[in-house]
Amino acid sequence: MPVARPESADARIIAHVDMDCFYVQVEQRRQPELRGLPTAVVQYNEWKGGALIAVGYEARNFGVNRHMRGHEAKEACPQINLVQVPVARDKADLSTYRNAGSEVVSILSRKGRCERASIDEVYLDLTDAAKAMLAETPPESLEAVDEEALKSHILGLQNENGSDTKANVREWLCRSDADHCEKLLACGALIVAELRMQVLKETEFTCSAGVAHNKMLAKLASALNKPAQQTVVPFSSVKGLLESLPVKKMKQLGGKLGTSLQNELGVNTVGDLLNFSEDKLQELYGVNTGTWLWNIARGISGEEVQARLLPKSHGSGKSFPGPRALKTADSVKHWLNQLCEELNERLCSDFEKNRRIARTLTLHASAFKSSSSDSFKKFPSKSCPLRYGAAKMQEDAFNLFQAGLREYLGSCVVRTQGTRYNGWGITAISISASKIMPILSGTCSIMKYFHGQDKYVSSSKQDEINFIQDAPLSPSGSENYSELNSTEPQIEFSAEEATIRDSVSGFNQQEVKTNTRKEQNSSCATLNEATDSFTRETSPSLSSGTANCSVLNWSKPPREVHWDDSLDKSVIVNLKQQEQKRNASKDKGKSSILNFFKNRNTLCSPCTQEHNETIQNAKASSSLGGCCAELNQRREAWDYRIEDIDPSVIDELPPEIQKEIRAWVRPNKRPNQRILMLLDFLVDLEDPWSTRCMKPKESILSLT
DNA sequence: CTTGGCTGTATAC
DNA sequence: TGTATACAG
Numbered sequence: 148m149p150v151a152r153p154e155s156a157d158a159r160i161i162a163h164v165d166m167d168c169f170y171v172q173v174e175q176r177r178q179p180e181l182r183g184l185p186t187a188v189v190q191y192n193e194w195k196g197g198a199l200i201a202v203g204y205e206a207r208n209f210g211v212n213r214h215m216r217g218h219e220a221k222e223a224c225p226q227i228n229l230v231q232v233p234v235a236r237d238k239a240d241l242s243t244y245r246n247a248g249s250e251v252v253s254i255l256s257r258k259g260r261c262e263r264a265s266i267d268e269v270y271l272d273l274t275d276a277a278k279a280m281l282a283e284t285p286p287e288s289l290e291a292v293d294e295e296a297l298k299s300h301i302l303g304l305q306n307e308n309g310s311d312t313k314a315n316v317r318e319w320l321c322r323s324d325a326d327h328c329e330k331l332l333a334c335g336a337l338i339v340a341e342l343r344m345q346v347l348k349e350t351e352f353t354c355s356a357g358v359a360h361n362k363m364l365a366k367l368a369s370a371l372n373k374p375a376q377q378t379v380v381p382f383s384s385v386k387g388l389l390e391s392l393p394v395k396k397m398k399q400l401g402g403k404l405g406t407s408l409q410n411e412l413g414v415n416t417v418g419d420l421l422n423f424s425e426d427k428l429q430e431l432y433g434v435n436t437g438t439w440l441w442n443i444a445r446g447i448s449g450e451e452v453q454a455r456l457l458p459k460s461h462g463s464g465k466s467f468p469g470p471r472a473l474k475t476a477d478s479v480k481h482w483l484n485q486l487c488e489e490l491n492e493r494l495c496s497d498f499e500k501n502r503r504i505a506r507t508l509t510l511h512a513s514a515f516k517s518s519s520s521d522s523f524k525k526f527p528s529k530s531c532p533l534r535y536g537a538a539k540m541q542e543d544a545f546n547l548f549q550a551g552l553r554e555y556l557g558s559c560v561v562r563t564q565g566t567r568y569n570g571w572g573i574t575a576i577s578i579s580a581s582k583i584m585p586i587l588s589g590t591c592s593i594m595k596y597f598h599g600q601d602k603y604v605s606s607s608k609q610d611e612i613n614f615i616q617d618a619p620l621s622p623s624g625s626e627n628y629s630e631l632n633s634t635e636p637q638i639e640f641s642a643e644e645a646t647i648r649d650s651v652s653g654f655n656q657q658e659v660k661t662n663t664r665k666e667q668n669s670s671c672a673t674l675n676e677a678t679d680s681f682t683r684e685t686s687p688s689l690s691s692g693t694a695n696c697s698v699l700n701w702s703k704p705p706r707e708v709h710w711d712d713s714l715d716k717s718v719i720v721n722l723k724q725q726e727q728k729r730n731a732s733k734d735k736g737k738s739s740i741l742n743f744f745k746n747r748n749t750l751c752s753p754c755t756q757e758h759n760e761t762i763q764n765a766k767a768s769s770s771l772g773g774c775c776a777e778l779n780q781r782r783e784a785w786d787y788r789i790e791d792i793d794p795s796v797i798d799e800l801p802p803e804i805q806k807e808i809r810a811w812v813r814p815n816k817r818p819n820q821r822i823l824m825l826l827d828f829l830v831d832l833e834d835p836w837s838t839r840c841m842k843p844k845e846s847i848l849s850l851t
Numbered sequence: 852c853t854t855g856g857c858t859g860t861a862t863a864c
Numbered sequence: 865t866g867t868a869t870a871c872a873g
Contacts, residue, residue: 149861149862150861150862190855190856190857191856198855198856199855200855200856200857214855216855232856232857238857239856239857241857241858245858264859264860265858265859265860266858266859458858458859458860459859459860460858460859460860461858461859462857462858462859463857463858464856464857464858465856465857466853466855466856466857468852468853468854468855468856469852469853469854470852470853472852472853513852513853514852515852515853516852517852571852572852572853574852574853575856577857577858579858579859
């Protein structure tokens with residue numbers, strides 16, 4: 148439900164940029180011969196020519212719209228070009244479009260805070276940029292105004308259809324007697340025009356934009372003049388814009404709330420809402436929603452543009468409508484395997500490009516059961532800690548499914564095994580990865596600090612952006628932002644072979660231990676799973692089937708990982724030599740800090756030799772897959788015993804780092820979750836059975 | 852049985 | 865925290 152927020156006192160300049168029929172443009176860029184021709188993108192679907200998910204403007208002129216099927220579109224426009232969405236693993240694969248969206252974001256984020264609102268939309272907060280422009284090169288001082296800016300639509304500006312529209316727009320943009328707010332809007336319009344031109348030049352995509360004083364109005368405006376145009380909303384025209392606007396057109400009112408306004412209150416336009424007092428609306432819809440409605444009727448919305456260039460979750464799903472419903476555990480497993488492969492791939496890519504890891508895996512499904520009674524029941528969502536590696540994710544996902552199915556079927560006596568009809572069907576499954584967080588941004592700062600004090604910049608606020616800048620890992624990748632804000636310094640990691648060797652050997656020790664424990668107690672795979680991952684419960688596992696082992700309790704006990712467990716001794720690696728080498732080269736000033744870091748490895752187990760095999764593998768796989776090398780470089784980042792930190796040392800660190808370390812050291816507080824997750828992630832990564840980041844032929848198995 | 856398919860965000864309890 | 869639901873493109 149919408150939440151009311153007070154509008155900030157200062158006028159802001161907000162833009163909403165919306166790509167024009169984005170999927171179609173992506174396909175037209177890939178197949179330039181389609182440019183200018185009526186085109187639509189259809190989802191892989193044999194039935195009636197597939198469902199249209201994007202329609203180009205040439206096709207719209209023939210009356211083709213997004214709710215048609217391929218056949219209908221052909222009827223309305225026989226010469227239409229229908230392009231199929233890419234398919235991978237027998238399901239639609241939108242990565243082409245996601246990556247294209249990232250290209251656009253990387254451009255649009257250059258001039259101010261940028262929020263990626265969907266695959267093809269962003270919000271920009273251009274307040275600072277507009278103020279700067281007004282101070283330095285105000286529009287009124289320009290002798291030539293950009294053509295793209297002159298094509299702006301200024302809401303409420305007279306003579307829009309007159310013969311000399313551009314002259315009017317130029318005058319509005321450059322008025323010296325305009326009030327401050329409107330001058331800032333004019334600057335915003337110039338900036339957005341420039342950004343849109345850059346998008347076109349660098350990506351070949353056109354987009355439309357709205358420029359206003361808040362997100363709500365900017366979003367409304369961007370849709371008013373499409374394609375490839377922009378619309379400005381001065382304060383003075385807000386009332387006129389809203390009063391005749393159908394409520395359903397407002398974001399958040401396209402669903403039940405909007406319907407309720409129409410049906411219960413007879414409110415058809417946003418202007419109609421003005422007839423209701425705030426109290427009345429609160430009484431009808433609750434305090435939050437009531438206030439929100441009262442505000443939006445007046446064009447008020449204090450919602451901030453969030454600095455977020457990357458998605459908060461990744462998901463992969465598929466539906467199985469009607470007769471295609473999945474009716475056996477085997478078929479469910481098959482599709483879960485496909486979905487997990489895709490998800491794992493995307494998570495790996497997210498890690499490589501953005502240095503983020505996801506913590507939670509969630510399974511959603513829709514089901515029906517023929518055995519009557521409570522067939523209305525919904526299939527419950529289930530989640531568990533996420534383990535990287537397709538094989539592990541597949542195992543976890545299937546266990547989640549079985550747990551959900553058991554609950555869904557309840558007391559119904561139906562079989563869940565075998566290949567015969569079981570009395571139930573699955574009509575949709577999806578898995579998603581959430582709680583995605585950057586790995587140790589604070590430690591990033593620390594590394595920055597030690598890798599070059601002169602380059603250190605104090606900037607722990609914008610985690611994500613710094614993070615991206617910290618790690619220009621795949622320069623050619625389209626979904627990273629390392630090129631952003633390139634004025635910021637970047638770290639130089641010196642990839643030391645020895646680091647890779649030693650850290651890998653540390654992992655191998657853990658592995659050996661794990662295997663031993665497994666052999667010792669093979670009667671209960673679940674418990675083994677749970678214990679061999681550092682005394683905490685990890686993977687959901689119902690496969691062993693016994694009552695004791697099938698409990699899905701992983702969410703309950705917080706991870707019982709302690710820094711003095713065998714964990715850090717066996718997993719955390721010995722970097723003494725490298726560290727000393729590094730320290731020797733950097734040991735100028737900073738004595739006490741460096742002493743601390745120099746001495747911190749004394750408890751680590753020595754590097755033994757039996758792991759050469761793994762070393763080879765890791766080298767091979769890191770050169771092939773890329774991820775492992777990354778992590779090995781980074782591993783030194785968490786190679787500390789937190790409780791060994793001498794408090795006096797902390798004072799010497801920059802404030803941001805102090806903050807982070809104090810959080811770790813705080814008594815009675817578990818180590819930073821991100822550290823635990825990173826450990827987790829790294830250990831999973833070293834599992835030779837994992838298919839993660841390795842194509843089959845390159846897998847460790849084939850290398851040994 | 853389903854109600855367009857897939858992906859993503861936000862909010863409430 | 866995990867789960868359910870609504871909404872959007």
